Amino acid sequence: MARLSLDIDITFNDFRLTLREDxxxxxxxxxxxxxxxxxxxxxxxxxxxxxRAKGRIALDSEVWLxxxxxxxxxxxxxGVGYVFQEARLFAHLSVAGNLRFADRRSRRIxxxxxxxxxxxxxxxxxxxxxxxxxxxxGEKQRVAIGRTLLARPRLLLLDEPLSAxxxxxxxxxxxxxxxxxxxxxxxxxxxxxxxxxxxxxASHIVVLSEGRVAARGAADETLARxxxxxxTGRFEAGTLLxxxxxxxxxxxxMTRLALGSQAIWVPELSGKVGEAVRLRLRARxxxxxxxxxxxxxxxxxxxxxxxxxxxxSQTAYAEVLVDVxxxxxxxxxxxxxxxxxxxxxxKPVHVLIKSIALxxxxxxx
Numbered sequence: 001m002a003r004l005s006l007d008i009d010i011t012f013n014d015f016r017l018t019l020r021e022d023x024x025x026x027x028x029x030x031x032x033x034x035x036x037x038x039x040x041x042x043x044x045x046x047x048x049x050x051x052r053a054k055g056r057i058a059l060d061s062e063v064w065l066x067x068x069x070x071x072x073x074x075x076x077x078x079g080v081g082y083v084f085q086e087a088r089l090f091a092h093l094s095v096a097g098n099l100r101f102a103d104r105r106s107r108r109i110x111x112x113x114x115x116x117x118x119x120x121x122x123x124x125x126x127x128x129x130x131x132x133x134x135x136x137x138g139e140k141q142r143v144a145i146g147r148t149l150l151a152r153p154r155l156l157l158l159d160e161p162l163s164a165x166x167x168x169x170x171x172x173x174x175x176x177x178x179x180x181x182x183x184x185x186x187x188x189x190x191x192x193x194x195x196x197x198x199x200x201x202a203s204h205i206v207v208l209s210e211g212r213v214a215a216r217g218a219a220d221e222t223l224a225r226x227x228x229x230x231x232t233g234r235f236e237a238g239t240l241l242x243x244x245x246x247x248x249x250x251x252x253x254m255t256r257l258a259l260g261s262q263a264i265w266v267p268e269l270s271g272k273v274g275e276a277v278r279l280r281l282r283a284r285x286x287x288x289x290x291x292x293x294x295x296x297x298x299x300x301x302x303x304x305x306x307x308x309x310x311x312x313s314q315t316a317y318a319e320v321l322v323d324v325x326x327x328x329x330x331x332x333x334x335x336x337x338x339x340x341x342x343x344x345x346x347k348p349v350h351v352l353i354k355s356i357a358l359x360x361x362x363x364x365x
Contacts, residue, residue: 001026002155002187008045008055008065017041017053017211023204025155025187028178030202030219032192033231037208039191043157046189047082048075059155079109081153081186085160087140089132095143096128102150109152113184118146121183122176138169142176149184156180156188162197174200198223199240199280200361207231224328226310226319237319238282239330240361245271254299254355260325265299265355278361285357286331288320289350290341300353304329306345311335322351 002025009018017038023029031039044050046057048064051072057065064073089098103115119125122142127135135143141161148156158177162170178201181188190201198205198219205222207215209231215222220240222228229237243257243264253268257277264279271277292301304324311318318338320331329351343349 003060004046004155004189005056005058006042006046008042008053008057010041010045010050010053012052015211017045019211019213021206021213021216023206023216025189027181027203028188028190028201030190030192030198030205031208032195032198032205033208033214034193038211039193039208040159042208043082043159043189043191046155047080047157048073048078049082079152079154081148081151081156083141083144083148083156083158083161085163087137087144089140089143089147091132093132094128095124095130095132095135098132098143098147099124099128099150102147106150106152113149113152115150117183118149121179122146136169137165138173141165141173145177145180149180149186153186156186158188158190160191160193162192162194170197177201195223195237196280199238221328224321224330226308226321226330229310229319237330237332238280238285239328241279241281241327241329241358243277243279245269245273245275245277247273259302259327262302262325263300264302264353264358266358266360267355269360280359280361281329281353281357283319283330283332285354286329287352288322288331288333288337288341288343289352290343290347292350293352296352297354298352299355300351302329302351302353304349304351306343306347306349308345309338309343311338322349324351 004023004025007020031042033039041050045053054067064078099115122145124142124146127139162173192198202219205219206213207228214231215228224239241259243259245255246258246263247256248268254265255269257264257266302324304322306320307323308321309318316334318333318335320333320343322329322331
């Protein structure tokens with residue numbers, strides 16, 4: 001685990017980015033927030049590409065910036081790999097040529113990752129002899145990530161690498177990115193404004209707003225917080241659930257998952273019994289009841305207790321946080337429902353979830 005210490009301040013035009021944080025980098029840390037909040041600027045400061053920042057930056061015991069001592073390690077000596085929104089591949093080289101360019105330049109640094117391991121991890125073998133011009137957007141980004149890995153960085157920065165891809169292409173590349181920390185042991189800071197990417201990839205999240213840190217913590221706990229609605233988004237707000245495969249029903253092609261002592265049914269998954277599964281559940285797909293309903297098509301009725309309610313006085317809606325087997329499940333309902341059901345903190349409720357509303361995510365180890 002690496003520790004990134006940041007005490008920085010930068011002002012340009014009418015924007016100011018200022019923060020003082022110690023980040024434990026383990027796996028993938030998402031840097032999340034609306035456009036213009038300072039995410040990409042922070043990445044450029046960390047990498048050394050933005051040189052106007054004042055303050056101090058250190059990775060573990062190595063100081064990269066200390067303006068009081070007029071000291072700054074240049075970008076090329078920080079050992080940081082940077083993947084941009086655009087792949088920025090060398091158009092005159094093949095895929096193999098792009099990868100070998102980085103491999104040759106960094107062989108003196110370390111022997112890991114190897115050329116072969118990067119090709120295997122990103123499934124680049126079928127692309128090696130292809131011209132860059134013939135690649136799809138997703139393929140280009142896989143090559144760009146592979147080339148950056150072969151520069152053998154100590155820290156990998158990904159700046160909205162999927163922003164130019166459609167939903168299907170994103171779905172194809174996300175599992176590759178999710179597997180990188182375990183495969184190569186390199187911590188990743190991943191910039192995005194897309195909740196679904198945070199849910200799929202991140203173990204930790206730092207939420208930026210107007211140049212400052214608004215929240216930070218475990219991804220599942222932070223995304224469930226009701227007070228961050230304006231920053232994390234209402235429409236895509238929801239919950240991450242960690243469950244295990246408990247059994248399969250081959251006749252109905254359904255899988256039973258264990259969430260604590262309770263069961264969740266989902267369309268058939270390929271996992272073995274006992275395998276860990278991460279699910280994403282949107283708040284708008286959750287209903288609440290004060291009594292267990294009968295004669296309905298919804299397959300999942302979980303017992304829980306209301307933990308917190310946040311009503312939006314200027315709208316018809318309210319957000320409810322329910323404790324279910326130690327998980328914070330978020331539900332978006334109307335204020336009328338809150339009143340009629342007499343919901344309040346501590347009240348037992350039943351959480352109703354359609355099986356088809358649960359999205360399986362790549363499991364991070």
